[in-house]
Amino acid sequence: MGSRFSATFDQHALAEIRRAAATGIYDIRGAGAKRHLPHFDDLLFLGASISRYPLEGYRETCATDVWLGTRHASKPIHLKIPITIAGMSFGSLSAQAKEALGRGASIAGTSTTTGDGGMTPEERGHSSILVYQYLPSRYGMNPDDLRRADAIEIVVGQGAKPGGGGMLLGQKISDRVAEMRNLPKGIDQRSACRHPDWTGPDDLEIKIEELREITNYEKPIYVKIGATRPYYDVALAVKSGADVVVLDGMQGGTAATQDVFIEHVGIPILAAIRPAVQALQDLGQHRKIQLIVSGGIRNGADVAKALALGADAVSIGTAALVALGDNDPAYEAEYQALGATAGAYDDWQEGRDPAGITTQDPVLAARLDPVAGGRRLANYLSVLTLEAQTIARACGKSHLHNLEPEDLVALTIEAAAMARVPLAGTNWIPGANPIG
Amino acid sequence: MTRVVDLQVSSRRTLNQALHDLPDQTNETHWTVRNPGGQHALAVGIDAPITVTIEGHAGYYCAGMNKHARIEIHGNAGVGVAENMMSGRVHVRGDASQAAGATAHGGLLIIDGNASARCGISMKGVRIVVKGSIGPMSAFMAQSGTLVALGDAGDALGDSIYEAHIYVRGRTGTLGADCCEKPMRAEHHAELRALLDEAGVDEDTRYFRRYGSARQLYNFHVDNAY
Numbered sequence: 001m002g003s004r005f006s007a008t009f010d011q012h013a014l015a016e017i018r019r020a021a022a023t024g025i026y027d028i029r030g031a032g033a034k035r036h037l038p039h040f041d042d043l044l045f046l047g048a049s050i051s052r053y054p055l056e057g058y059r060e061t062c063a064t065d066v067w068l069g070t071r072h073a074s075k076p077i078h079l080k081i082p083i084t085i086a087g088m089s090f091g092s093l094s095a096q097a098k099e100a101l102g103r104g105a106s107i108a109g110t111s112t113t114t115g116d117g118g119m120t121p122e123e124r125g126h127s128s129i130l131v132y133q134y135l136p137s138r139y140g141m142n143p144d145d146l147r148r149a150d151a152i153e154i155v156v157g158q159g160a161k162p163g164g165g166g167m168l169l170g171q172k173i174s175d176r177v178a179e180m181r182n183l184p185k186g187i188d189q190r191s192a193c194r195h196p197d198w199t200g201p202d203d204l205e206i207k208i209e210e211l212r213e214i215t216n217y218e219k220p221i222y223v224k225i226g227a228t229r230p231y232y233d234v235a236l237a238v239k240s241g242a243d244v245v246v247l248d249g250m251q252g253g254t255a256a257t258q259d260v261f262i263e264h265v266g267i268p269i270l271a272a273i274r275p276a277v278q279a280l281q282d283l284g285q286h287r288k289i290q291l292i293v294s295g296g297i298r299n300g301a302d303v304a305k306a307l308a309l310g311a312d313a314v315s316i317g318t319a320a321l322v323a324l325g326d327n328d329p330a331y332e333a334e335y336q337a338l339g340a341t342a343g344a345y346d347d348w349q350e351g352r353d354p355a356g357i358t359t360q361d362p363v364l365a366a367r368l369d370p371v372a373g374g375r376r377l378a379n380y381l382s383v384l385t386l387e388a389q390t391i392a393r394a395c396g397k398s399h400l401h402n403l404e405p406e407d408l409v410a411l412t413i414e415a416a417a418m419a420r421v422p423l424a425g426t427n428w429i430p431g432a433n434p435i436g
Numbered sequence: 437m438t439r440v441v442d443l444q445v446s447s448r449r450t451l452n453q454a455l456h457d458l459p460d461q462t463n464e465t466h467w468t469v470r471n472p473g474g475q476h477a478l479a480v481g482i483d484a485p486i487t488v489t490i491e492g493h494a495g496y497y498c499a500g501m502n503k504h505a506r507i508e509i510h511g512n513a514g515v516g517v518a519e520n521m522m523s524g525r526v527h528v529r530g531d532a533s534q535a536a537g538a539t540a541h542g543g544l545l546i547i548d549g550n551a552s553a554r555c556g557i558s559m560k561g562v563r564i565v566v567k568g569s570i571g572p573m574s575a576f577m578a579q580s581g582t583l584v585a586l587g588d589a590g591d592a593l594g595d596s597i598y599e600a601h602i603y604v605r606g607r608t609g610t611l612g613a614d615c616c617e618k619p620m621r622a623e624h625h626a627e628l629r630a631l632l633d634e635a636g637v638d639e640d641t642r643y644f645r646r647y648g649s650a651r652q653l654y655n656f657h658v659d660n661a662y
């Protein structure tokens with residue numbers, strides 16, 4: 001009859017085969033995994049009942065602050081909300097976008113993070129708390145910036161591409177980006193996937209010692225990993241001396257990576273949090289070494305669920321860009337002209353972003369007003385916090401950190417197994433092996 | 437004024453903190469470190485035009501992120517000596533382990549002995565002179581600066597190199613992806629001469645061969661993928 005579409009060779013699969021056949025090259029794009037994955041939506045909070053006592057919505061205190069880096073740093077960081085802005089490079093983002101992130105985060109009382117490409121004066125100037133990434137590429141790495149930072153994040157991997165380095169295609173290597181990275185203009189730049197001067201946890205421990213010596217043991221040192229083997233990686237990060245572990249799941253955004261990498265390497269954040277927390281607990285370090293998780297955080301419920309599973313804070317990338325105006329339907333005509341549509345535009349590597357965020361084109365970048373963008377981000381962060389508090393109060397918690405796995409159930413067997421909470425209406429937690 | 441710090445008596449932390457606390461116009465411009473005992477992260481993060489002499493072997497990351505200082509190691513240096521140096525001069529009298537001068541942006545690194553694998557990896561402007569040989573994967577992803585080896589170079593030299601210049605007097609093993617031999621023109625002889633002079637090496641530049649980027653991987657093309 002020829003009227004039945006294949007579930008295996010679906011429209012997307014067919015289009016990809018045709019695209020590959022026509023171009024001979026894999027697809028590179030921005031953003032995170034787009035296919036359906038087990039996620040926070042598969043969890044529900046139980047709320048208070050006869051056995052548990054709720055707090056009055058928005059009146060009774062539900063604190064939201066978090067300390068980061070209390071393990072070794074003499075100057076740990078205190079955030080008003082447990083939501084940080086993830087590392088996104090100047091290069092992948094415009095200077096205005098970086099400034100807007102700094103402004104929004106500072107209003108909200110939280111931190112921003114540099115990225116693969118060094119620290120710009122704009123973001124240092126506008127971020128009251130700035131985390132400086134120490135990446136394999138070491139682009140722009142500079143001891144003065146290290147001393148100017150409030151914390152240092154050693155990036156081992158990213159959820160979108162664990163085992164892969166960064167990419168910045170030639171069209172985004174402007175004069176300023178090229179100079180900061182010490183590279184020729186206009187080349188396709190590939191950041192290293194391995195650190196140049198350490199291999200393995202024993203070396204990492206010495207590297208952390210060095211960074212502490214350089215900065216006189218003041219700054220918290222984070223280690224960021226892409227979620228793959230979270231139990232072991234977190235244990236090794238702890239062993240290496242990290243103050244904070246940042247765990248990024250496969251839904252986490254990227255500026256530019258092969259689609260096959262984004263969609264098929266790494267595990268969803270839902271599956272990674274419990275093994276990570278387990279590692280911290282097994283080492284007696286839960287809540288002493290802080291865990292920040294990211295990858296697909298969209299709303300206050302996601303924040304609350306991540307914290308209930310044992311994280312100390314969450315980090316956002318994609319959602320922050322959307323708050324600034326990324327993929328805004330107001331630019332629909334221009335998205336159409338790029339062969340995309342608002343909401344699905346992910347060619348962040350091309351530098352032609354109509355919203356002026358993932359670009360180095362001065363005309364496009366000027367579309368984003370950093371002050372207005374900062375305000376929008378601050379509003380969004382405020383809503384995330386209020387939503388998380390609403391849920392926490394309903395569960396009777398006077399601090400977001402008092403949320404616990406016992407407040408949660410799962411809607412699917414997969415989510416129950418991954419999050420290690422019972423399937424709703426049962427006491428069944430599938431999976432016997434306690435080690436992830 | 438010379439200050440002597442004996443690491444059998446005081447700690448690395450005390451040493452580094454004292455070096456960081458130096459005021460701008462300090463007269464404590466000469467430091468001698470006794471009994472380094474292969475400790476890691478010695479004399480790191482200095483930002484002052486002082487001289488530090490380390491009397492013995494140093495562990496990992498000695499002189500890391502150095503700015504302005506002249507640091508001399510009278511012994512061998514562990515992994516990542518002078519890593520990410522910005523300026524100044526680091527001189528290793530013995531051999532250096534892996535990743536010597538990694539990601540360094542400036543300054544001069546001199547190694548009297550041999551340097552192990554990945555010498556000058558990801559270098560970003562530093563000048564490195566190795567009087568002995570350099571190990572495999574040296575100048576991996578080297579972005580800019582100059583790497584000179586008077587001895588031989590190991591396999592996969594200059595893999596994925598960008599604009600750094602490599603000069604080797606002895607034999608080279610395989611060349612890494614996108615690295616090729618290039619002609620020694622007058623400006624290269626001049627660049628090398630100046631660098632050798634600065635490093636105190638009396639060697640004719642005619643005996644050196646130059647390697648650099650074939651620039652075939654600069655813009656991704658499937659036919660060039662390795």
Ligand SMILES: Cc1cc2nc3c(=O)[nH]c(=O)nc-3n(C[C@H](O)[C@H](O)[C@H](O)COP(=O)(O)O)c2cc1C
Pocket residue numbers: 030031032086087088089092093114115116117133155157158159224248251252253254255294295296297315316317318319348358
């Ligand atoms: C445009 C963009 C650029 C990024 N650049 C970096 C980077 O330079 N370093 C890094 O560690 N992660 C980078 N990331 C990943 C984020 O730090 C973070 O892990 C991720 O965005 C979190 O997932 P989410 O986007 O779902 O919130 C980038 C992400 C995006 C969207």
